[in-house]
Amino acid sequence: MSAAALLQARGLQAGLAAPLFAPLDLALQAGSVTLVSGDNGVGKSSLMRTLAGEQAPFAGTVQRAHALRVCHFSQHAAQLPAGPFSVADLLALAGMPGLAHAWVPDDRGQRVDRLSGGQRQRLLLAMALATPCDLLLLDEPTQYLDAASRHVFVAWLTTASARAGGPAIVVVTHDAETVESAHHVRLQAIIDA
Numbered sequence: 001m002s003a004a005a006l007l008q009a010r011g012l013q014a015g016l017a018a019p020l021f022a023p024l025d026l027a028l029q030a031g032s033v034t035l036v037s038g039d040n041g042v043g044k045s046s047l048m049r050t051l052a053g054e055q056a057p058f059a060g061t062v063q064r065a066h067a068l069r070v071c072h073f074s075q076h077a078a079q080l081p082a083g084p085f086s087v088a089d090l091l092a093l094a095g096m097p098g099l100a101h102a103w104v105p106d107d108r109g110q111r112v113d114r115l116s117g118g119q120r121q122r123l124l125l126a127m128a129l130a131t132p133c134d135l136l137l138l139d140e141p142t143q144y145l146d147a148a149s150r151h152v153f154v155a156w157l158t159t160a161s162a163r164a165g166g167p168a169i170v171v172v173t174h175d176a177e178t179v180e181s182a183h184h185v186r187l188q189a190i191i192d193a
């Protein structure tokens, strides 16, 4: 593994029955921001699951630094099971009862399953961004967010990309082209001969 890489992928292809995209090489350093794009169905979420270690690679290798702490905010994170959980319950369960963020609803007694899709996405995203980790995987974090909230997220990412020693961040999004220091990866679909 190259010096200081938290995760290194070589010839990586994700997929269950068949490879979804052309082989990919990645070396994710602390403090780096990588933006992943590609057509619908090309395998962006599958790549994120594979980087997280939740799905085995179809081909190639993924090497993670010892004891790497991974936080994976998946595309369907906002679809929580229905139940009488309040915002305060959820924060307590996540070990961050005092989380202070503009995206945490003022009324912490509200049921999470009664928040709007965007409110829930913002709450869960605020929690993900506050989770101590070495590799932060964010899969379409800006879906459901209004323009102002997308702007807040992109500003956060811009700051994160300029900060040395933070987590390696990988984001599937169409909203962050303005993050100049980010590394861009566009997944290329496998074309059947």
Ligand SMILES: Nc1ncnc2c1ncn2[C@@H]1O[C@H](COP(=O)(O)OP(=O)(O)OP(=O)(O)O)[C@@H](O)[C@H]1O
Residues within 6 Å of the ligand: 016, 020, 038, 039, 040, 041, 042, 043, 044, 045, 046, 047, 075
């Ligand atoms: N659990 C699963 N079982 C079988 N096939 C799956 C599963 N999850 C995803 N796939 C298939 O893998 C392919 C890639 O899906 P994936 O969600 O990774 O793509 P994506 O690039 O994230 O798509 P989108 O832009 O629509 O979110 C799709 O053809 C999908 O049907």
